[in-house]
Amino acid sequence: GENVEQHPSTLSVQEGDSAVIKCTYSDSASNYFPWYKQELGKGPQLIIDIRSNVGEKKDQRIAVTLNKTAKHFSLHITETQPEDSAVYFCAASTDRGSTLGRLYFGRGTQLTVWP
Amino acid sequence: EAQVTQNPRYLITVTGKKLTVTCSQNMNHEYMSWYRQDPGLGLRQIYYSMNVEVTDKGDVPEGYKVSRKEKRNFPLILESPSPNQTSLYFCASFDFQEAFFGQGTRLTVV
Numbered sequence: 188g189e190n191v192e193q194h195p196s197t198l199s200v201q202e203g204d205s206a207v208i209k210c211t212y213s214d215s216a217s218n219y220f221p222w223y224k225q226e227l228g229k230g231p232q233l234i235i236d237i238r239s240n241v242g243e244k245k246d247q248r249i250a251v252t253l254n255k256t257a258k259h260f261s262l263h264i265t266e267t268q269p270e271d272s273a274v275y276f277c278a279a280s281t282d283r284g285s286t287l288g289r290l291y292f293g294r295g296t297q298l299t300v301w302p
Numbered sequence: 303e304a305q306v307t308q309n310p311r312y313l314i315t316v317t318g319k320k321l322t323v324t325c326s327q328n329m330n331h332e333y334m335s336w337y338r339q340d341p342g343l344g345l346r347q348i349y350y351s352m353n354v355e356v357t358d359k360g361d362v363p364e365g366y367k368v369s370r371k372e373k374r375n376f377p378l379i380l381e382s383p384s385p386n387q388t389s390l391y392f393c394a395s396f397d398f399q400e401a402f403f404g405q406g407t408r409l410t411v412v
Contacts, residue, residue, distance in 0.1 A: 196342070221400070230306075230392050230403030231345070276345060290335075290401060294344035 189214040191279050193293025200267050201301055208296045210277035211259045217279040220253060220260045221290070225274040235262070267300045274298075304329050308393050308404035315383055315411055323378045323407050325393030333396040334376040335360070336368065338389040339406075345392065351376055383411040 190213040200206050212220075218239040223231035237244045237251045237260065244251050248267075253260040264271055277293040306327045315321055327334065335350040337360075347360030351370040365387055367379040376395075380387060388411050393404040 193344075223401075228406075230394075230405055231401075232403070233400045236399070289347070289350070290396075292337075292345040294342065 189217055189279050189289075189291040191277060191291045191293045193277050193296060195296060196294065197297045197299075199299045199301065202267060202269060204267055206264045206267050206271070206298055206300075208262045208275055208277070208298070209259060210261070210279075210293050211257075212279040212291075213258065214279070214281075215258065216281050217291075219280045220251070221278050221280070222249075222251060222262050223276045223278065223292075225276065225295075227273070231274075231276055264298075267298075269300050269302050272298060272300045304402065306393055306395050306402050306404040308391075308407050310407060311405060312408045313410070315409070317384055317411055318382050321380050321383060321409075323380075323391060323393075323409070325376045325378065325404060326374050327376075327393075327395040327402070328374065329395060329397065329402065330373065331395040331397055331402075332373065334370070335394050335396070335401075336366070336376070336378050337392045337394065338362065339392060340389050348378070348391075383409075385411050387411050 193210045221236035224234045225231040235251050237253050248265050250263045274295045274297050276295050278290045280290045309324045332353045336348040337345040346362045348366050349368040351357045357368050391407045394401045
């Protein structure tokens with residue numbers, strides 16, 4: 188099955204700085220890579236995703252990049268704010284057209300943004 | 303409002319006493335799944351269901367059972383809970399694009 192590695196496990200940044208979280212995957216058949224944000228006391232929520240036919244996707248202060256050859260993808264958060272503090276999970280899946288395939292999650296990154 | 307509802311949110315129980323954590327979704331999704339979240343281990347899949355009466359094991363199914371008698375409900379059953387099942391549990395339902403998670407159930411087995 189798929190193996191998703193995520194680094195770092197904890198990340199502390201000053202407000203306004205950028206944060207980068209990196210993931211690698213093992214199965215070359217994986218073609219869908221979402222990122223989930225889990226705030227304290229809540230379930231994870233999708234914040235951005237990317238499919239293997241694109242190399243980068245942006246949504247305001249967050250962006251995701253994908254390198255299919257190297258089998259790694261990254262989450263970039265610019266101009267971090269205290270409300271960005273959360274646990275972030277990367278995941279990989281095989282998009283089978285009409286259904287979402289099984290999601291394989293990384294172990295999570297605890298991001299803390301200091302004011 | 304689209305949502306996944308888990309109950310209870312918190313549960314303390316004793317070793318060996320059967321319990322059920324309920325999960326219900328109102329989005330008519332076919333695919334649902336249970337995860338447990340432990341520090342440093344992330345989200346590990348326990349069981350999943352692709353449709354009514356179709357269930358399969360995930361990565362850590364030992365000690366758990368599930369059933370899917372109707373599309374909206376996917377309960378997680380612990381027949382004889384043990385302390386190593388103390389964890390934070392999440393139910394999720396899936397559409398083509400996204401997994402929708404419940405609020406979580408914090409289970410403590412003493």
